[in-house]
Amino acid sequence: MARNKRIREEDDAAVDMTPMLDIVFIMLIFFIVTTSFVKEAGIEVNKPKAAQATKKKNANIFIAIRGNGEVWMDKRQVDVERVSANIERLLAEQPTEVVIIQADKEAKHGVVMKVMDQIKATGDYLKISIAGEK
Secondary structure (H helix, E strand, O other): OHHHHHHHHHHHOOOOOHHHHHHHHHHHHHHHHHOOOOEOOOOOOOOOEOOOOOOOOOOOEEEEEOOOOOEEEOOEEEOHHHHHHHHHHHHHHOOOOEEEEEEOOOOOHHHHHHHHHHHHHHOOOOEEEEOOEO
């Protein structure tokens, strides 16, 4: 009888890890859901100088335009006519209101305007910012 009582006491003394694991998984889900991912253009461009340049904190879609007219989004080169479709795909993944264009100082104005038209074709609520060096 004493032996059975001692075995039951050892079983009762075990620590149940289930509540702690539940809390860890809930925290993991919270951090995954609230994480913001920035969709960089994928290339560096020589941006023109701007005295009044400010940082945009809530932008997560970047479009880079090289001096030779290449347009880059999400670390890959895209055709100017496909910018709108790519923005729609990125907005489906993570909604935002600001799209930043990083145009090289040697980029042609016409290419920048075509990209801006594609952004506006995606949604009139989108705000377009042009990146510059301070």
